[in-house]
Amino acid sequence: MSILLNKDSRIVVHGLTGDAGTFHAKQCIEYGSKVVAGLTPGKGGTQHLGVPVFNTAEDAVRATGADVSLIFVPPPFAADSILEAAAAGVKVVVCITEGIPVLDMARVKKALAGRPVPPAAHASPDGAGGTRPPASTVRLVGPNCPGVITPGQCKAGIMPGYIHQPGHVGVVSRSGTLTYEAVWQLTGQGLGQSTVVGIGGDPIAGSNFTDILKLFQADPETKAVVLIGEIGGTAEEEAAAYIKAEMDKPVFAFIAGRTAPPGRRMGHAGAIIEGGSGTHASKASALKRAGITVVDNLSAIGETVFKTMGQACAKAR
């Protein structure tokens, strides 16, 4: 098992015929992902990269049974694409687009909040303990993220596939290349990954750390989790509270931005220390208090996980 994606996942790429869509969809196909449809309004009925292109997500889902949307649509139209994907009934929406206005995401999150979740996509224990319907809906990952990969099975994103290796460490991160760095170290130590999820660097994200940690906790294949956070917001502090209360799997964390000056946006829209909150110190101490191993030296992530988890997680070396 894995989370979010597996070998049977069927991807529809929104913006398939654009430059970014074409380039990255091709890489996903080469990795072995089942890209079954493309979506470009006005180009329905054509083929691109050997994949049928549709005018609407509804058409694409109906014709191909796509259950994952991968979005490469430019920022002004991306929020609408997310809503279109959700309305068409896919289970997982991965939005790569960087630069979506925060208010658009606030509106998207509110619109998604009332939808019933397809039972199969709902692996989290959210709805347990009564007849209350699950609180969450279609699972949105991103925007402004590298995507999701279940190594050896399916890649829906822009990450280099070959640095990954199938295994038992779950990775969840707010960053892109920083995630590749951590994954590369894990792979170098012989520690494969169950699924690697980039939740993105925006102030309002489709999924936060806690959402993904719940899925990892419920996934029998995942034996440990690496969490890569950064300054800004309180998602790491909330994750710490969840881990302490609900998780029995070991979690290793790295938080970027210890030396970042306050008040400056460090690349990602969400990576900013505002009014004294969102600091590295606050996040690291919350995680440590929750019993999580916080790695201070980025270069030591793989080694640290190996020292603790080597026997349980590593393949024969």
Place this chain on the structure above:
Amino acid sequence: MKLLEYEAKEIFATYGIPVPQSGGVITDVRQLPEALKKAGGGPWVLKAQVLAGGRGKAGGVKIAKTPAEAEAVAKAMVGMKMVTHQTHGKALVVGEVLVNKCSDIKREIYIAVAMDRKGERPVVIASAEGGVAIEELAQSKPEAILKVPLDAVRGIEPYQARGLAFKLGIPAKELGSFVRFATALARIFIDLDASLVEVNPLIVTPEDKLVALDGKIVTDDNALFRQKSLAERPDRESTDLELKAKKVGINYIGLDGDIGCMVNGAGLAMATMDTVALAGGMPANFLDVGGGATADQVTAAFKIILADPKVRAVLVNIFGGIMKCDVIAQGVLEAVKKVELKVPLIVRLEGTNVEQGRDLLKKSGLKLTSAVSLWDAAQKAVSAVTPSAQGGRRRSGDGGPRSAEEAKQ
């Protein structure tokens, strides 16, 4: 994007929010008499227009009872260098001074609309105890802070505004004007794609009138494509070098140290700064050349880093994913030739085609130091700027691998 007080107040006025009678901004003392006349009879208040709070304590807000007093204040204020608790030790030069008619104050209220990241919607934050730093109040007296969640499309509902008015102790006969005020504030937040619209203080005058005495607006850069009027305004936050970088699609923020950093990806760029610090050094900048860095981008990034005279070594840390390491190595070599590098260069490449990339660097004959891990690179960069005491500036090993060999074990 952050707007100055007078820009915020101009926007307030167009939304019908009462602001003090204004004489406009002056950039030269000679403009003062006209501004005083426009602001009406004295006394006046002169306010330094800089993007930082804490101006009052730093001498950036002064009251003048007579035109002569005003002239003395303006002379000192225009062009003055100001350091407040929010400028992090850096001095801001006061280019513009706002001239307002003084208002009599009976009460001060804090009110703002902000983006609540956790709640994923806008929120009104208010307190009957205005005029103070809200962060401090949140620490010392959290119960004094009121929060009202808003809909991201509709803004504030009248019942929410009324509820707030009663909790803030707004005089009953001003209920209507408070509701109009709060509605306008939420409207500005939504219309401008703001992340913060703050009035601190909103005052109640002795005549029980509400007036926005100060104003702060921060907007979402991601929304500039649909905020044409904002996009046209000057970027006052960035330094010249930062603006230059922005133009070529590079994300650069100048810092105080001497090790220039070039990295692909924002998270990795931050982590690289952290690693340099962990090794005992000081990063000179944050620089993200972008996820798919090209040779041209790398050249442009070198130029920007080296334009900072503090830089005494450059550390390149690229994780080649989609963009292969040999391509990046080629870019680094071309760039180094073009910019005539005179400081030590430490290059750490990892990822796709890393062997070919390292090989290219080795065979180039250029004077550069290759590193195999980020930790290795950071240590080499630190020792490059501290030739005498080997690793003398290192704080302490904190469990990190001490060498690349160890890291590979």
